[in-house]
Amino acid sequence: MxxxxxxxxGGHLVQLERIAAHLSLGSTVWVTTRPxxxxxxxxxxxxxxxxxxxxxxxxxxxxxxxxxHERCDAAISTGAAPGLLCxxxxxxxxxxxxxxxxxxxxxxxxxxxxxxxxxxxxTLTQWPEVAASHRRVSYxxxxx
Numbered sequence: 688m689x690x691x692x693x694x695x696x697g698g699h700l701v702q703l704e705r706i707a708a709h710l711s712l713g714s715t716v717w718v719t720t721r722p723x724x725x726x727x728x729x730x731x732x733x734x735x736x737x738x739x740x741x742x743x744x745x746x747x748x749x750x751x752x753x754x755x756h757e758r759c760d761a762a763i764s765t766g767a768a769p770g771l772l773c774x775x776x777x778x779x780x781x782x783x784x785x786x787x788x789x790x791x792x793x794x795x796x797x798x799x800x801x802x803x804x805x806x807x808x809x810t811l812t813q814w815p816e817v818a819a820s821h822r823r824v825s826y827x828x829x830x831x
Contacts, residue, residue, distance in 0.1 A: 747772060
């Protein structure tokens with residue numbers, strides 16, 4: 688299995704690195720929003736959020752280039768908005784998609800997490816109480 692691992696720079700990336708260390712994945716392709724932010728080779732995509740939506744188009748172009756080149760079977764993201772866009776495009780391309788909402792979202796899913804329940808194959812939370820309040824969300828553990 689070839690997996691695409693996508694996270695915005697910062698806490699999202701730290702969480703995904705910790706989670707990925709415990710997964711049995713074949714080869715992995717890392718994608719993040721800041722150049723030289725990781726020790727291993729990675730692709731860089733344009734960052735955006737709800738206040739800079741005008742950058743989403745450029746991010747989509749970045750993602751499409753990566754997806755065409757890498758041909759991954761699965762895509763996993765811990766966020767934020769660029770990760771969700773990547774999962775949506777990966778799913779359209781036939782990849783299995785998994786969204787893992789940030790551990791910081793203790794009481795409810797993030798906006799991206801709520802959208803992921805409709806866009807991704809699996810949506811996971813790191814809090815059992817959050818999973819109990821959403822029928823399309825599962826809890827499998829936490830990075831804490």
